[in-house]
Every structure is written in C-alpha cells, then in structure tokens.
Amino acid sequence: MVIFLPESEGNLVCCKAIGKLTDEDLHNLTVRIERILENHGSFLLYVDLEFFKGWEWQAAWDKNVYGKKYWDQIEKIAFVGNQKWEQMINKIAQNLKNGDKRYFSIAHHSMAIEWINK
Numbered sequence: 001m002v003i004f005l006p007e008s009e010g011n012l013v014c015c016k017a018i019g020k021l022t023d024e025d026l027h028n029l030t031v032r033i034e035r036i037l038e039n040h041g042s043f044l045l046y047v048d049l050e051f052f053k054g055w056e057w058q059a060a061w062d063k064n065v066y067g068k069k070y071w072d073q074i075e076k077i078a079f080v081g082n083q084k085w086e087q088m089i090n091k092i093a094q095n096l097k098n099g100d101k102r103y104f105s106i107a108h109h110s111m112a113i114e115w116i117n118k
Contacts, residue, residue, distance in 0.1 A: 001025060020053050020056055043075065048109065
C-alpha cells in the first residue's frame with residue numbers, strides 16, 4: 001500500500017510504502033506524479049520505507065517501466081528507513097541518472113523533509 005503524506009504539496013510527493021506494493025499502488029503513484037509533471041515539469045520524492053516489504057511481480061515489472069519513464073524528471077529523492085537494504089537502494093540510485101538522492105534513518109525523517117524542501 002502507498003499512503004500519501006500530508007507534507008505533499010507543489011511538486012513534492014511524500015509517501016509511505018507499507019507491505020508489498022501492488023500494480024494498483026504503483027498506478028496511483030504514477031497518476032499523482034503525472035499530475036505534478038503537467039504543472040511543474042519535475043518533482044521531489046520522499047519515500048518512507050520503514051514498513052516496505054517489496055513488490056508483487058506485476059508491480060515490480062511496472063516499477064521498472066515507470067521508473068525509467070520518470071527518472072530524468074526527479075530533482076531529489078529522500079529514502080527514509082531503518083534497514084541495511086534500504087541504504088543499498090540509495091547507493092544503487094546514486095549511480096542512476098540525475099537528481100540528488102539521500103538516505104535518512106527513521107529517527108531523522110524530519111531532517112529528510114527539511115533537506116528535500118531546500
């Protein structure tokens with residue numbers, strides 16, 4: 001499930017990923033991103049991964065398709081979590097395309113919001 005957080009405004013998408021993400025979850029996220037791109041041309045992404053457990057098969061496929069489609073329009077990504085694998089996601093993301101990407105522990109989630117808004 002993807003929950004959109006109240007900090008989302010303008011071109012900032014703040015969300016929390018819970019459990020295994022489905023194709024519908026990624027569709028809802030994509031719709032939100034497309035609306036932002038129509039108005040702003042790029043976006044900021046804050047993703048809370050504390051309770052994230054992965055993707056269902058179809059969602060994993062779609063993630064790759066949508067991710068490639070929108071990657072160049074991401075200005076910044078803040079990954080927030082408390083697991084080593086989440087830190088690894090950030091390290092992998094550092095090698096991909098544009099945008100600034102940073103990992104924050106759950107204890108520093110407010111710093112992540114502050115950083116992404118600068």
